[in-house]
Amino acid sequence: xxxxxxxxxxxxxxxxxxxxxxxxxxxxxxxxxxxxxxxxxxxxxxxxxxxxxxxxxxxxxxxxxxxxxxxxxxxxxxxxxxxxxxxxxxxxxxxxxxxxxxxxxxxxxxxxxxxxxxxxxxxxxxxxxxxxxxxxxxxxxxxxxxxxxxxxxxxxxxxxxxxxxxxxxx
Numbered sequence: 001x002x003x004x005x006x007x008x009x010x011x012x013x014x015x016x017x018x019x020x021x022x023x024x025x026x027x028x029x030x031x032x033x034x035x036x037x038x039x040x041x042x043x044x045x046x047x048x049x050x051x052x053x054x055x056x057x058x059x060x061x062x063x064x065x066x067x068x069x070x071x072x073x074x075x076x077x078x079x080x081x082x083x084x085x086x087x088x089x090x091x092x093x094x095x096x097x098x099x100x101x102x103x104x105x106x107x108x109x110x111x112x113x114x115x116x117x118x119x120x121x122x123x124x125x126x127x128x129x130x131x132x133x134x135x136x137x138x139x140x141x142x143x144x145x146x147x148x149x150x151x152x153x154x155x156x157x158x159x160x161x162x163x164x165x166x167x168x169x170x
Contacts, residue, residue, distance in 0.1 A: 008129035009069045009148050010122040012141030013112050020044060020118040023139040024057060030135055038128060041066040045073060045119040052113070065123040068153030071160045073109075073121060123153065 014020040024042055031039035042058040043066045054070045113119060120141065124132050133143045 006126060006147050006149055007065060007123050007153065008126050009072070009146045009153075010120075010124060010129060010132055010136065010143060011073060011109070011146070012120045012122075012133075012136040012143045013109060014118050014120065014141055016116055017046065017118050019140055020120055023120060023136060023141055026139045027132075027135060028058070036128075037131070038125070039132070040123060043067070043070045043121045045070060045113070045121065046117075047113045065150060065153040065157070066121060067160065068155070068157035069121050069123050069148070071156040072148070072153070073119070 012023065014023060027039055027042070031037045039058075041056060043054060043056045045052055045054050047053070052074050054074060056066060056070075109119060120136070122132060126147070129145060133145055136143050
């Protein structure tokens with residue numbers, strides 16, 4: 001896999017944790033019944049006690065990329081104190097691709113999550129991203145997609161892992 005491969009970050013928001021869990025189960029069932037579906041890792045973001053919490057619930061291929069995607073989305077929802085500069089710089093380069101739409105999408109996402117919504121994040125190859133997006137919409141998700149180079153997601157994941165290691169040492 002080329003380091004510069006482009007992936008699609010799929011962001012789907014659901015009304016609550018139960019709806020998000022149902023969508024996850026639906027995707028896994030869909031994956032199990034179709035040979036042409038290649039479902040990878042799935043991560044969730046939600047706000048608990050005023051903080052954005054991330055959980056990787058399905059760790060398959062692209063797990064590192066989903067971690068990076070969750071870090072990227074988290075950085076746009078609010079500051080990540082320890083790695084703010086590194087992730088913020090990556091987020092700025094990501095925002096350049098869609099400078100008008102992306103900030104509005106993440107403002108709406110933040111407000112939705114403040115009201116109890118849950119965000120599901122998947123990383124898919126461009127060839128199958130549209131099918132994944134349609135499936136999530138059919139399960140009640142409000143879906144946005146963002147094309148992100150793999151190197152960006154890897155950089156964010158590396159920054160987050162370094163920050164976690166530094167936090168443990170402190």
